[in-house]
Amino acid sequence: MPLTYTIDAEFGPARRGHMQLPHAVVETPVFMPVGTAGSVKAVPQDVLESLGAQIILGNTYHLYLRPGHELIRRMRGLHRFISWPRAMLTDSGGFQVFSLNELRKVTADGVEFRSHLDGSSHLFTPERSVEIQIALGADIVMVFDECTEYPADHGRARKSLEITLAWAVRSKAYFDAHKHEVPWAADLPGRTQSLFGIVQGGMYADLRRESAERLVELDLPGYAIGGLSVGEPRHLTREVIESTLPHLPKAKPRYVMGVGYPEEIVEYAGMGVDMMDCVLPTRAARHGLLFTSEGRLNIRNRRFAEDQGPADPECGCMVCRRYTRAYLRHLTAAQEPLSMVLNTIHNLAYYLDLMKAVRDAIAIGTLPSLLARVRAVSREAAGDNTTVL
Amino acid sequence: MPLTYTIDAEFGPARRGHMQLPHAVVETPVFMPVGTAGSVKAVPQDVLESLGAQIILGNTYHLYLRPGHELIRRMRGLHRFISWPRAMLTDSGGFQVFSLNELRKVTADGVEFRSHLDGSSHLFTPERSVEIQIALGADIVMVFDECTEYPADHGRARKSLEITLAWAVRSKAYFDAHKHEVPWAADLPGRTQSLFGIVQGGMYADLRRESAERLVELDLPGYAIGGLSVGEPRHLTREVIESTLPHLPKAKPRYVMGVGYPEEIVEYAGMGVDMMDCVLPTRAARHGLLFTSEGRLNIRNRRFAEDQGPADPECGCMVCRRYTRAYLRHLTAAQEPLSMVLNTIHNLAYYLDLMKAVRDAIAIGTLPSLLARVRAVSREAAGDNTTVL
Numbered sequence: 001m002p003l004t005y006t007i008d009a010e011f012g013p014a015r016r017g018h019m020q021l022p023h024a025v026v027e028t029p030v031f032m033p034v035g036t037a038g039s040v041k042a043v044p045q046d047v048l049e050s051l052g053a054q055i056i057l058g059n060t061y062h063l064y065l066r067p068g069h070e071l072i073r074r075m076r077g078l079h080r081f082i083s084w085p086r087a088m089l090t091d092s093g094g095f096q097v098f099s100l101n102e103l104r105k106v107t108a109d110g111v112e113f114r115s116h117l118d119g120s121s122h123l124f125t126p127e128r129s130v131e132i133q134i135a136l137g138a139d140i141v142m143v144f145d146e147c148t149e150y151p152a153d154h155g156r157a158r159k160s161l162e163i164t165l166a167w168a169v170r171s172k173a174y175f176d177a178h179k180h181e182v183p184w185a186a187d188l189p190g191r192t193q194s195l196f197g198i199v200q201g202g203m204y205a206d207l208r209r210e211s212a213e214r215l216v217e218l219d220l221p222g223y224a225i226g227g228l229s230v231g232e233p234r235h236l237t238r239e240v241i242e243s244t245l246p247h248l249p250k251a252k253p254r255y256v257m258g259v260g261y262p263e264e265i266v267e268y269a270g271m272g273v274d275m276m277d278c279v280l281p282t283r284a285a286r287h288g289l290l291f292t293s294e295g296r297l298n299i300r301n302r303r304f305a306e307d308q309g310p311a312d313p314e315c316g317c318m319v320c321r322r323y324t325r326a327y328l329r330h331l332t333a334a335q336e337p338l339s340m341v342l343n344t345i346h347n348l349a350y351y352l353d354l355m356k357a358v359r360d361a362i363a364i365g366t367l368p369s370l371l372a373r374v375r376a377v378s379r380e381a382a383g384d385n386t387t388v389l
Numbered sequence: 390m391p392l393t394y395t396i397d398a399e400f401g402p403a404r405r406g407h408m409q410l411p412h413a414v415v416e417t418p419v420f421m422p423v424g425t426a427g428s429v430k431a432v433p434q435d436v437l438e439s440l441g442a443q444i445i446l447g448n449t450y451h452l453y454l455r456p457g458h459e460l461i462r463r464m465r466g467l468h469r470f471i472s473w474p475r476a477m478l479t480d481s482g483g484f485q486v487f488s489l490n491e492l493r494k495v496t497a498d499g500v501e502f503r504s505h506l507d508g509s510s511h512l513f514t515p516e517r518s519v520e521i522q523i524a525l526g527a528d529i530v531m532v533f534d535e536c537t538e539y540p541a542d543h544g545r546a547r548k549s550l551e552i553t554l555a556w557a558v559r560s561k562a563y564f565d566a567h568k569h570e571v572p573w574a575a576d577l578p579g580r581t582q583s584l585f586g587i588v589q590g591g592m593y594a595d596l597r598r599e600s601a602e603r604l605v606e607l608d609l610p611g612y613a614i615g616g617l618s619v620g621e622p623r624h625l626t627r628e629v630i631e632s633t634l635p636h637l638p639k640a641k642p643r644y645v646m647g648v649g650y651p652e653e654i655v656e657y658a659g660m661g662v663d664m665m666d667c668v669l670p671t672r673a674a675r676h677g678l679l680f681t682s683e684g685r686l687n688i689r690n691r692r693f694a695e696d697q698g699p700a701d702p703e704c705g706c707m708v709c710r711r712y713t714r715a716y717l718r719h720l721t722a723a724q725e726p727l728s729m730v731l732n733t734i735h736n737l738a739y740y741l742d743l744m745k746a747v748r749d750a751i752a753i754g755t756l757p758s759l760l761a762r763v764r765a766v767s768r769e770a771a772g773d774n775t776t777v778l
Contacts, residue, residue: 038719042726046707067694067719074695075715083711286726305456306463318435322472326464330427330456337431337675337729 002194002221003140005253005274009363013245013272016362019253021139022184022191023079024087026054028253029269029362031355032089032277033348037062038082041282042340043348045083051317051345052352055087055139057277060132061096064122065115069135077137077183088138089277092129092171094198095226095258098147106146108163126170130178130195137183138193142224143171145198150230157202161211164200171195172218196255198226203236205243212247222253222275229258229278238267245272262291262354263378266371269358281351285343288332291350295377297325299343304329317349391583391610392529394642394663398752402634402661405751408642410528411573411580412468413476415443417642418658418751420744421478421666422737426451427471430671431729432737434472440706440734441741444476444528446666449521450485453511454504458524466526466572477527478666481518481560483587484615484647487536495535497552515559519567519584526572527582531613532560534587539619546591550600553589560584561607585644587615592625594632601636611642611664618647618667627656634661651680651743652767655760658747670740674732677721680739684766686714688732693718706738 005028009016019026033040033048035056040048048056058078063069075081078088097104097113104113110125129144144167148160175195182193197215201207208225215223225244228237241256248254255275256268265276281291288300292312297304299311307325319328319342331339354374361367394417398405408415422429422437424445429437437445447467452458464470467477486493486502493502499514518533533556537549564584571582586604590596597614604612614633617626630645637643644664645657654665670680677689681701686693688700696714708717708731720728743763750756 037723037725038716039725039727042730044707044727044730045711066723067715071695071715075697075713081713081719082716083713306460308464318433322434324464324470324472326456326460327427327471330470334426334455336426336428337726338428338433340726341431341433341730 001190002192003253005222005251007251011362011365011367012270014270014362014367015272015274016359017253017274019087021055021087021194022188023085023139024054026087027359028274029265029355029358030054030275031265031351032057032275033351034059034277034279034282035082036279037066038078040344040348041286042337042344043282047318047345048084048348049086051349052356053086053348055089056084058088058090058136058138059096060090060093060129060136061124063090063136064093064132065117069132072137073135073183075183076187077135079137079184087140089140090133090136090138090142091257092133092142092144092198093124094129094142094145095147097124098149106163108166110144110167111146126167127174130171130174134175134178134182134193140194140196140222141175142196143168143198143220145200145226147230148200148202148227150203150227150232152202154202154204154207157200157204157207160202161200161207164198165211165214168197168215168218172220194221196220196222196224198224198257199244199248200227202227203232203240205239208240208244209247212244216247216249220252222255223248224255224257224275226257228256229260234264237264238271241268241273242271261378262351263371263374265351266354266358266367266374269355269362270367270371281347282344285347286340288339288343290328290343291347293377299325299328299332301329311346312350315346315349315353317346317353319343319346319349390579391581392642394611394640396640400751400754400756401659403659403751403756404661404663405748406642406663410444410476411577411582412474412528413443415476416748417663418654418744418747419443419664420654420740421446421664422740423448423666423668423671424471425668426455427467429733429737430675431726431733432671436707436734437473437737438475440738441745442475442737444478445473447477447479447525447527448485449479449482449518449525450513452479452525453482453521454506458521461526462524462572464572465576466524468526468573476529478529479522479525479527479531480646481522481531481533481587482513483518483531483534484536486513487538495552497555499533499556500535515556516563519560519563523564523567523571523582529583529585529611530564531585532557532587532609534589534615536619537589537591537616539592539616539621541591543591543593543596546589546593546596549591550589550596553587554600554603557586557604557607561609583610585609585611585613587613587646588633588637589616591616592621592629594628597629597633598636601633605636605638609641611644612637613644613646613664615646617645618649623653626653627660630657630662631660650767651740652760652763654740655743655747655756655763658744658751659756659760670736671733674736675729677728677732679717679732680736682739682766688714688717688721690718700735701739704735704738704742706735706742708732708735708738
C-alpha cells in the first residue's frame with residue numbers, strides 16, 4: 001500500500017493534512033531539508049529530530065555515484081544506512097543530470113552523463129532511476145523526468161514535456177513490477193514506496209495543464225510541479241504553480257520542487273501546496289546568511305561583531321538559546337567548521353518552525369497575517385544588501 | 390586567589406586530584422581538548438559538556454589576530470564570548486609564533502612576527518602576551534616562552550632557556566600588576582587567573598633541571614613542561630618528562646604541553662603528570678583517523694564500506710550508539726561536513742573516557758593493566774598502516 005493522505009483543515013485553497021508513509025506520519029504542509037549525499041550537511045540526525053524535521057531528501061544521482069545504491073541496498077536501505085527513522089524522499093536524478101550541462105546527452109531512452117567526481121560515463125533511464133530509488137528505499141520516490149531549461153520556447157517545452165510523460169509511464173511500469181524489492185519489504189509488510197509524477201511544461205499554462213491532466217491519468221499517489229527554480233523570475237514561479245494546482249487532484253499531496261525563500265513557502269502553502277524542499281536554508285547557512293523573524297542577516301557583517309543578542313530574538317532553537325551574533329560572526333569569519341553546524345541548525349529551525357506556524361495558521365484561519373509578517377521582514381531584508389544565493 | 394590543587398589518591402608517582410579554578414573544579418589527570426580560535430573544531434559546546442570535557446584550550450595567537458583580544462575583553466571574556474561555563478586555559482602564543490618559522494624574529498624583548506592571515510607585522514613580548522591573556526580571561530594562563538627547536542645543541546638550548554626564564558620573570562611581574570583587570574573580576578570576587586611557568590631546556594636533563602629549579606623559585610601555582618612534540622622521537626619525550634617531574638613541586642599541578650597518543654597520555658599520567666593537551670584527537674578526526682578500544686582505524690579504508698558495527702564496540706558515545714562504520718566511512722570519503730562533526734565527537738569521547746578510566750585506575754590501583762591494554766591495541770594499530778599526523 002502506498003501513502004494515504006488525509007486533509008485535516010482547510011483555509012481557502014490551503015490545506016493542513018497528514019500523510020501516512022511507511023516509516024512515519026508527516027504533517028503537511030511540510031518543508032523537507034535536503035540531505036544530498038545521505039546527510040543534511042553538518043547536522044547530526046538527533047539534532048534534525050529535535051528540530052522537528054519530519055522528512056528529508058536524498059539525491060539519487062549523488063548516492064548512486066557514492067557510496068552506490070547496491071551498497072545501500074545491502075545495508076537494507078537508506079533509512080538504516082544513515083540512521084534516520086522518519087520519512088525520506090528521493091528525487092529521480094533528473095534535475096541533477098540536467099544541471100550537469102556540458103556533461104550530459106539526452107536521448108529518447110534516457111540521459112547519458114559523466115560523473116562530476118571522476119568523469120566516468122553513466123546512463124540513467126526511467127527504469128534505472130526507479131531501480132536505484134527502490135534500492136535506496138525512500139518512502140516517496142519520483143518518476144524520472146527531463147527538467148525543461150529556462151528559457152525554452154513553446155515547441156521545445158512541448159517536446160520536453162512529451163519526453164517526461166513517456167518516461168513517467170516507463171517509470172510507473174518498472175515501479176509496479178519491482179516495488180516489492182524494496183530492502184525493508186519484510187520489515188514493513190503491506191507497505192510500499194509511493195511513486196510521484198512530475199508536471200513539466202516550461203512556463204506555459206496550456207502545457208502545464210496538459211502535462212498535469214495526462215499524468216493524472218496514471219493515478220499516481222502524489223504529484224510534483226517540477227521545472228521551477230531554474231532561473232525564472234519569481235512571479236513566473238508563482239504563476240506556474242497557480243495555473244497548475246487546479247489540474248492536480250485535491251485528494252492527493254502536491255509537491256513543488258526546489259523552493260524557496262521563507263515568504264515563498266508560506267505563500268505557496270497558502271495556494272494549496274503540501275510539500276516543498278530547497279537547499280536554501282542549508283546552503284545559505286554555510287555562506288553565513290541567516291533567516292530570522294527580523295529578516296535575513298549576513299552574519300559576517302562587521303555590525304554583528306559585538307552584538308550580544310541571539311541570531312533571532314524570537315527563535316527558541318539551541319543556537320539562539322546559547323550563542324550570540326558576535327560569536328556566530330566570529331566563527332563564520334574565521335571559517336570555523338562549527339559555523340556551518342550552528343548556522344545550519346538555526347536556519348533549519350527557522351524554516352521548520354515557520355512551516356509549523358503555517359499548519360497552525362491554516363487550522364485557525366490566520367494565514368494572511370502570517371504571510372504579511374513574513375513578507376514585511378523579507379522586504380526589509382531586501383534592502384539589507386544580503387547575498388542572494 | 391589562584392587555583393587550589395588537592396591530591397585525592399596516589400598510585401606510585403601518579404596522582405588523582407582536583408583543581409579549584411575560578412569557573413569550575415577540574416579533576417586530574419585531565420586531557421584538555423584544543424579550541425584554537427574559540428571553538429573545538431566542529432563540536433558544539435553542549436556536546437563538549439555531555440562528553441565530560443572539563444577544561445578546553447584557547448590559543449592566544451589566533452584569538453589576538455581574530456576576533457582580537459580587545460573585542461573579547463569587551464564581551465567580558467572568552468567564557469562568555471563562546472558560551473563555555475567550565476574551565477579554560479590559554480597558551481601564551483609562544484608555541485604558535487615559534488611555528489611560524491619564516492615569519493618571525495626573536496629578540497631579547499620578544500618575538501616579531503607576521504600574521505599568517507594577512508602578513509601584517511606584530512610584536513609579542515612577555516608583557517603583551519600576558520596582557521592579551523588577561524583580556525581573554527582563561528582560568529589558567531601561561532608565561533610567554535621560547536619553544537626551543539629540535540634538534541638544538543646544548544649551547545643553543547641553554548641560551549633559549551635563559552630567554553624563557555627572563556621572560557617568565559617579566560610575565561609574572563606584568564601578571565601580578567594587572568591580574569585584577571580580568572574581565573570577570575567583579576563576577577567572581579576574590580578569584581584570579583593562575584599563571585603557570587614553562588620548563589624548557591631542549592632534550593638535556595641538566596638544563597631541564599636547572600630550568601625547573603629556577604622557575605620554582607618564582608612560586609607559580611602550576612608548572613608546564615614545554616618544548617616537546619617538536620619532532621623528537623617518543624622515547625626522548627618520555628625521558629625529558631621523567632627527568633623533569635622530580636624537580637617540580639609535588640603539591641602543584643604539572644602539565645605536559647602538546648601530547649599525545651592514547652598510550653602516551655596514560656603513561657605520562659602514570660608518571661605523575663596532571664594535565665595534557667593535544668590537537669591529535671580533533672585533527673586526526675578531520676582526516677578520518679579514529680581512536681578506539683581496538684586500536685586506530687582509518688575510517689576511509691575500503692574494508693569499512695559495509696561494516697555495520699559502531700566505530701568502537703566498547704564506546705557509549707552518541708556516535709557509537711547511533712551510526713555505523715559504514716556510514717562514517719561514506720561521510721568521510723564524500724567529505725561531508727558531518728564527518729568532521731561525528732569523527733571528532735567520537736575521538737574526544739575516547740580520549741575523555743580514557744582519562745576518566747585513568748583517574749579511576751589511580752584510585753583503585755589498576756593503572757598498570759589499563760596501560761597494558763592501551764599499549765596492546767596501539768601496537769596492533771601500528772601494524773594497520775594508519776596515517777600518523
